[in-house]
Amino acid sequence: LADSRIEENQVKELNQLSVSYNRMLERLSDAFEIQRQFTANAAHELRTPLALMQVQLDLYHSNRHPDNDAETVQMIKMVTEQNDRLNKMVKTLLDMSELQTVGRDDEIILDALVDEVLEDLEPLAEGKNIRLIGKCKDITMVGSDILIYRLVYNLVENAIKYNHSGGQVTVTAERKEKHVYLSVKDTGTGIPEELKERVFEPFFRVDKSRSRELGGVGLGLALVREIVRVHDGSITVKSNPSGGTIFEVVL
Ligand code: ADP
Numbered sequence: 001l002a003d004s005r006i007e008e009n010q011v012k013e014l015n016q017l018s019v020s021y022n023r024m025l026e027r028l029s030d031a032f033e034i035q036r037q038f039t040a041n042a043a044h045e046l047r048t049p050l051a052l053m054q055v056q057l058d059l060y061h062s063n064r065h066p067d068n069d070a071e072t073v074q075m076i077k078m079v080t081e082q083n084d085r086l087n088k089m090v091k092t093l094l095d096m097s098e099l100q101t102v103g104r105d106d107e108i109i110l111d112a113l114v115d116e117v118l119e120d121l122e123p124l125a126e127g128k129n130i131r132l133i134g135k136c137k138d139i140t141m142v143g144s145d146i147l148i149y150r151l152v153y154n155l156v157e158n159a160i161k162y163n164h165s166g167g168q169v170t171v172t173a174e175r176k177e178k179h180v181y182l183s184v185k186d187t188g189t190g191i192p193e194e195l196k197e198r199v200f201e202p203f204f205r206v207d208k209s210r211s212r213e214l215g216g217v218g219l220g221l222a223l224v225r226e227i228v229r230v231h232d233g234s235i236t237v238k239s240n241p242s243g244g245t246i247f248e249v250v251l
Contacts, residue, residue, distance in 0.1 A: 040097035092219040106145040111136035136173040154220040155184040163188035187244040
């Protein structure tokens, strides 16, 4: 009798634990939703004043202003650059908040998608004399083609941006059983060991001024991590033994 009473109490305790655990999960998921909604609303609100500023700047650039002194020209150039940066930031924040709602059932031919990214980024690579190499086997997978394109694009764009002139970027993809392994390897500056995990945090940059110079806003890898997450995948970053960085994605 004593034993069965102990068991009964244990079952009761377990039930209570499971109820409070579920309540906690619900609260957590509500908190995430509130945060997502806040990001989306803030980004939407920022879009209108930014678009108005853009119109004024476009008007300025389309009219010639021969009387302007060098200081004014320099000031307008700076405002235009900062406006571009803000536009990029707002667009990426909106993309991030809308990730959950994008369909993920496209049949993707990964080798063709990688070729497309490499072709689109060729002008950027050419400017730095960087060789882009694609080594992808015939692979099809199911996911969001827009998001997977963005994932590969952001990784390859970084591999070019943070590379030395005359360097290399190699993209490989292969399937092993049910998983697709995609890696982007560069011969660039590398990422210090203790900062490897932090580069995925929104707005984190190893070298702020260098990233700004290169047109970065610190959201590219945060978006990559979210894209990997909504595809139930994983991403890791490690050093390239011959110098540089390797990003490895498993989908
Ligand atoms: P950004 O817009 O600054 O490029 P990201 O989120 O794409 O932002 O990357 C965050 C930071 O991680 C970058 O500012 C850079 O310092 C570092 N980083 C990303 N990719 C690489 C790479 N391939 N090699 C070296 N550093 C990198």
